[in-house]
Amino acid sequence: MAQVLAVCISENKGERKKPVDSVELRENHGIVGDAHAGDWHRQVSLLAQESIDKMRALGLDVGAGDFAENITTSGIDLVSLPIGSHLQIGKTLLEVTQIGKECHTRCAIFYQAGDCVMPKEGIFVKVLQGGSIGRGDTILNSTLPVQ
Numbered sequence: 121m122a123q124v125l126a127v128c129i130s131e132n133k134g135e136r137k138k139p140v141d142s143v144e145l146r147e148n149h150g151i152v153g154d155a156h157a158g159d160w161h162r163q164v165s166l167l168a169q170e171s172i173d174k175m176r177a178l179g180l181d182v183g184a185g186d187f188a189e190n191i192t193t194s195g196i197d198l199v200s201l202p203i204g205s206h207l208q209i210g211k212t213l214l215e216v217t218q219i220g221k222e223c224h225t226r227c228a229i230f231y232q233a234g235d236c237v238m239p240k241e242g243i244f245v246k247v248l249q250g251g252s253i254g255r256g257d258t259i260l261n262s263t264l265p266v267q
Contacts, residue, residue, distance in 0.1 A: 121195055121258060122193060122194070122195040122196035122258065122259035122260070122261070123193070123194055123195060123256060123257065123258055123259060124191055124192070124193060124209060124253060124254065124255055124256065124257040124258075124259060125169050125184060125192045125193060125194050125255065126139045126183075126184030126185065126191070126192040126255055127139065127140060127141075127142060127143045127151075127190065127191055127192075127253055127254060127255060128140065128184055128185030128189065128190055128191075128192070129143060129151055129153055129154040129155075129190065130154065130155050130185075130188070131153070131155055132155050133155045133156065134188075135155075135188070136185055136186050136187075136188060137154075137185035137186075137188055137189065137190065138185055139184050139185050139255075141254060141255065142252050142253060142254035142255075143190070143252070143253055143254075144250070144251075144252055145164065145212050145214075145247045145250045145251060145252070145253060146247065146250045147247050147248065147249060147250045148163075148246070148247060149163060149247060149250075150163030150164050150190075150246075150247055151163075151164055151190055154190060156188075156190070160246075161217040161218060161244065161246055162217065162218060162244040162246075163244075163245065163246045163247055164190045164191065164214065164244070164245050164246075164247065165188065165189045165190050165191070165242055165243070165244050165245075166189060166190065166191045166192075166193055166198055166242065166243050166244075166245065167187050167189035167191075167192060167193070167198070167241065167242045167243075168192070168193050168194065168196065168197075168198050168241065169184075169192055169193065169194045170194070171198075171241040171242075172184070172186075172187070172192065187242065189242055191209075191253065193259060195259075196259055196261070198219075198241065198242075198243045199219055199220070199240075199241050199243065201216050201219070201243065201261065202216070203216055203217065203218070203219065204216060205261060206248070206261070206262045207245065207259055207260065207261060207262065208259070208260040208262040209253050209257050209258070209259050209260075210251050210252060210253055210254075210257050211249065211250075211251035211252070212247065212249055212250060212251040212252075212253055213247075213248040213249035213262070214245035214246070214247060214248065215245055215246050215248050216243055216244075216245050217244050217245055217246050218243065218244040219243050219244075220240050220241065220242060220243075
């Protein structure tokens with residue numbers, strides 16, 4: 121079963137995000153109080169724990185939020201989701217808008233390990249329907265709006 125392992129936010133761009141108990145997502149905005157929220161296509165970022173584990177296997181002491189992801193997942197192959205896929209978490213409905221990203225500057229993790237998973241395995245979504253998301257919530261791959 122696909123689930124949320126952690127939800128994370130930061131006040132400023134360019135810094136690791138801190139895990140919190142829950143977050144509030146606003147339609148066409150993203151996570152309330154997060155630096156990356158706004159009226160654009162990368163409102164919320166997701167990264168799988170399985171991807172983080174790859175970096176841990178290289179000897180890094182990393183966890184949820186260290187790659188600046190908002191939602192750390194388990195049990196779902198994020199990078200295989202087509203653009204336009206819908207994810208339902210609680211009452212929220214998210215649409216996949218981008219797989220991976222170009223890394224313009226090398227982050228601290230890249231310099232420590234010689235690699236970073238977020239540019240290749242992180243995904244980005246926009247919020248179609250808002251609501252609250254917390255640790256342990258189930259993730260459904262849905263193409264139908266929540267009723």
